Amino acid sequence: MEAQQLANAANIDLEHAEHLIDGINSAIQQADLSTPERLAAFIAQCAHESGGFKFLEENLNYKAESLCKVWPSHFNSEIANEYAHNPEKIASRAYANRMGNGDEESKDGWMYRGRGFLQTTGKKGYEELSDATQIDFVSNPDAVATPEGACVSAAVYWEKHRLNRFVDSNEFVGLTKAINGGTIGLDDRMARYNHALSVLS
Numbered sequence: 001m002e003a004q005q006l007a008n009a010a011n012i013d014l015e016h017a018e019h020l021i022d023g024i025n026s027a028i029q030q031a032d033l034s035t036p037e038r039l040a041a042f043i044a045q046c047a048h049e050s051g052g053f054k055f056l057e058e059n060l061n062y063k064a065e066s067l068c069k070v071w072p073s074h075f076n077s078e079i080a081n082e083y084a085h086n087p088e089k090i091a092s093r094a095y096a097n098r099m100g101n102g103d104e105e106s107k108d109g110w111m112y113r114g115r116g117f118l119q120t121t122g123k124k125g126y127e128e129l130s131d132a133t134q135i136d137f138v139s140n141p142d143a144v145a146t147p148e149g150a151c152v153s154a155a156v157y158w159e160k161h162r163l164n165r166f167v168d169s170n171e172f173v174g175l176t177k178a179i180n181g182g183t184i185g186l187d188d189r190m191a192r193y194n195h196a197l198s199v200l201s
């Protein structure tokens with residue numbers, strides 16, 4: 001794939017596409033994105049999840065009220081104010097003792113916060129990514145928030161969860177649920193898919 005084709009398919013500027021193209025071409029191989037439909041779906045889902053390939057890291061800057069809504073089992077009105085607008089403290093608590101992370105004091109939740117186009121999250125996720133790529137992302141988790149790391153992490157997720165089967169059978173609700181856990185942004189994902197497919201076909 002050429003950078004200009006990626007720019008057109010993803011609806012991003014050429015300079016941005018040039019930063020991404022090596023990672024996208026690696027992802028095409030890693031995740032067997034061997035049909036226009038598969039590649040269009042990958043581009044569409046990653047673009048939606050990352051605000052048009054702009055955001056490579058989870059935004060954890062929450063106000064107190066939002067913390068109680070987003071993570072009611074981790075934050076209540078008594079403690080939310082001491083965590084508000086402190087992403088490191090928020091992640092350390094919200095992701096503690098799950099996904100392979102240690103307790104809040106370990107700060108694993110912050111160390112292994114969501115990064116990449118499909119949000120690799122938790123120490124276990126980083127370990128699985130390292131195993132799949134033979135690249136040590138556990139010791140260097142920030143590498144997932146580079147264009148290459150973001151692409152390869154998304155490709156590994158795509159391959160591990162066998163997401164091509166949803167594309168091949170036109171199950172875009174199932175595909176979105178496998179990535180997002182629900183169907184948030186389905187209209188935008190479909191619009192991005194249809195546009196990408198029109199460019200790639």
